[in-house]
Each structure stands twice: as C-alpha cells, then as structure tokens.
Amino acid sequence: MAPIIGFAAFYFCILVLGTISxxxxxxxxxxxIAINGFIVFGAIxxxxxxxxxxxxxxxxxxxxxxxxxxxxIFATLTTGVFALLFGLGTIKLKxxxxxxxxxxxxxxxxxxxxxxxILLGIQGQxxxxxxxxxxxxxxxxxxxNLKNIVSFKTFATLGVVFAAWFAxxxxxxxxxxxxxxxxxxxSDVAGINVNKIKWQAVVLAGMVAGLAGSFFAQSRVAExxxxxxxxGLGFLALAIMITxxxxxxxxxxxxxxxxxxxxxxxxxxxxxxIKYKHLLQAVPYAATLVVMVFTSRNTxxxxxxxxxYDKTKR
Numbered sequence: 092m093a094p095i096i097g098f099a100a101f102y103f104c105i106l107v108l109g110t111i112s113x114x115x116x117x118x119x120x121x122x123x124i125a126i127n128g129f130i131v132f133g134a135i136x137x138x139x140x141x142x143x144x145x146x147x148x149x150x151x152x153x154x155x156x157x158x159x160x161x162x163x164i165f166a167t168l169t170t171g172v173f174a175l176l177f178g179l180g181t182i183k184l185k186x187x188x189x190x191x192x193x194x195x196x197x198x199x200x201x202x203x204x205x206x207x208x209i210l211l212g213i214q215g216q217x218x219x220x221x222x223x224x225x226x227x228x229x230x231x232x233x234x235x236n237l238k239n240i241v242s243f244k245t246f247a248t249l250g251v252v253f254a255a256w257f258a259x260x261x262x263x264x265x266x267x268x269x270x271x272x273x274x275x276x277x278s279d280v281a282g283i284n285v286n287k288i289k290w291q292a293v294v295l296a297g298m299v300a301g302l303a304g305s306f307f308a309q310s311r312v313a314e315x316x317x318x319x320x321x322x323g324l325g326f327l328a329l330a331i332m333i334t335x336x337x338x339x340x341x342x343x344x345x346x347x348x349x350x351x352x353x354x355x356x357x358x359x360x361x362x363x364x365i366k367y368k369h370l371l372q373a374v375p376y377a378a379t380l381v382v383m384v385f386t387s388r389n390t391x392x393x394x395x396x397x398x399x400y401d402k403t404k405r
Contacts (some may be wrong), residue, residue: 094235096354099351100239101310103346104244104248105306109331111252112126112129112296112300112303113296113328114255114338115255116296117332118269118272119268119272119291119293120393121182121296124329125199126300127328128197129173129296130325131199132304137305138316140166141222144158145222156226167298167302168301170298170302174298175297177293178294182286182289188399189397196325220315228242248306255339268291271289271395272395286400327349331345331379333390337393349375356372
C-alpha cells in the first residue's frame with residue numbers, strides 16, 4: 092500500500108499544479124489546451140539545466156540535492172517565457188484559442204524531442220537522459236517510499252496552491268483577474284487593463300505548469316526521455332479543472348482523488364489478477380470521461396473564456 096500512497100502524492104503534485112495552470116488562464120478568459128505542452132517544456136528545461144550543471148559545471152558529479160531548487164526555478168521561469176508564444180497567438184493575434192493551445196503543445200513536444208536527442212548525444216549513452224546521481228530533495232528519493240512525501244515538490248506544490256487560492260479569492264487583484272474572464276468589456280470600463288491581466292494569466296499558467304514539469308523530470312526522467320511526454324497528465328489536469336468548476340479548493344480534492352486512482356491503476360496490480368492489469372490502467376481516464384459527462388451540463392466556466400477580447404466592442 093505504501094507505493095500506492097507514495098506515487099499518489101507524486102501524481103497529486105503534477106495534477107494539482109496542472110489544474111491551477113489551467114485555472115489561471117481560463118479565469119482570465121483564455122482557454123488553455125496547452126497545459127500538457129507547458130509541463131513537457133518544463134520537464135525538458137529541467138533536464139537541459141541539469142545536464143549543463145552536472146556535465147559542464149560540476150564535472151559530471153551529482154552535486155547536492157539542493158540543486159533541485161534552482162533547476163526547478165529555471166524550468167519555471169523558462170516555461171513562463173515559452174508561454175508568451177501562446178499569449179502572442181491568443182491575445183495579440185486573436186487566433187482561435189483551442190487551435191493555438193494545441194499547436195503550442197505540439198511545438199513543446201517537438202522542442203523536447205530535439206533537445207532530448209542533443210542531450211543524449213552530449214552524454215553519449217543509450218536512450219535515457221541521466222541526471223548523474225542528482226538525488227531528489229526529499230527525506231527518501233524513492234517515490235514508492237512514504238518518506239518521499241516529505242520533499243521539496245510537496246512543500247512547493249502546497250505553497251503554490253495556497254498562493255493561488257489566496258491571490259484569486261482574497262485580493263483585489265484576484266477580483267479584477269476573475270472579472271476579466273467574466274466580462275472584459277465591463278472590466279475595461281472600470282479601468283482595468285484587460286490585456287495586461289491576460290498576459291499575466293498566460294505567464295502564470297506557463298510557470299506553474301513548468302514547475303510541475305520539473306517535478307516529473309526529476310522523478311521520471313527515464314520515462315520522459317523515451318516517450319517525450321508526461322503521460323498525458325496535462326490533459327487529465329484539464330479535465331480536473333472543468334470538473335472542479337475552475338475553483339482551486341475543488342481542484343485540490345479532485346486532484347487527490349484522481350491521483351490515487353492513477354497510482355492504484357499502475358501500482359495496485361497485486362490486488363487484482365495480472366490479466367486485468369491494462370484494463371485497470373484505463374480506469375482513471377475512463378472515470379474522467381464519465382465524471383465530465385455527468386458534470387459538464389451543470390458546469391459553467393468563465394463567461395468570456397475562449398472569446399478573443401476586442402476593445403472596440405461593447
């Protein structure tokens with residue numbers, strides 16, 4: 092049971108951060124299909140920075156686990172910059188937000204695939220990027236161990252969750268932020284710089300997802316190197332965002348539920364016959380579809396989500 096709980100905590104960090112990434116952008120009226128792409132980009136930026144530090148700065152030595160903090164910050168900031176491309180399409184050029192998000196995700200995967208090949212060439216080995224002994228900053232670096240819950244990723248995630256909830260629900264900025272996603276024209280009349288808020292939303296969405304990507308790369312670098320993806324967790328986070336009604340408090344609960352289901356589907360094989368293993372792994376995704384079918388009809392997102400803002404219209 093310990094591995095299930097340990098991996099559930101790992102998946103929770105990725106899912107709740109991905110969900111908050113979507114909440115930031117959609118609360119400002121921008122539909123964000125690029126969450127998975129942002130997480131992928133954050134993961135490859137973490138790997139890139141790790142290889143540079145390990146292979147060139149430290150002379151192929153692992154270094155302290157404390158290196159995870161600056162590397163995660165680098166992945167967070169660079170993904171925020173990458174998100175500006177998404178903002179360019181959706182805010183400046185007023186292109187279709189769904190198509191732009193999908194294209195941004197494809198671009199992120201392409202960049203990741205290219206950089207993985209380059210990093211493998213630098214390290215001169217196999218098909219997997221090696222972080223060269225870089226241990227996770229945690230009580231135990233083994234994700235299957237319950238001690239791994241006491242880690243940098245857990246505390247950083249909880250900090251981001253609280254900051255997002257407080258900023259959106261308890262501050263004047265949060266009130267203005269949410270008003271832009273509901274009625275940007277009225278917000279503009281009230282003196283709010285709508286486009287400024289939207290740019291902030293896009294950058295914040297990228298940064299939060301980039302942090303999630305850094306956690307994925309640290310714990311699952313072999314899987315990421317081979318698949319060039321983050322197991323589609325960004326798309327699952329998108330579904331969680333909708334079922335949680337774009338609320339951070341609900342996102343915490345829904346992310347915890349789906350994280351446990353996801354963990355059990357992969358590491359709960361001992362509780363069911365082996366021939367049903369692959370069927371069990373499909374359960375979290377099937378459950379997502381079922382939940383969305385029964386909740387989407389009564390779930391209303393931000394009124395202006397998906398609509399390009401035109402200042403000339405009233």
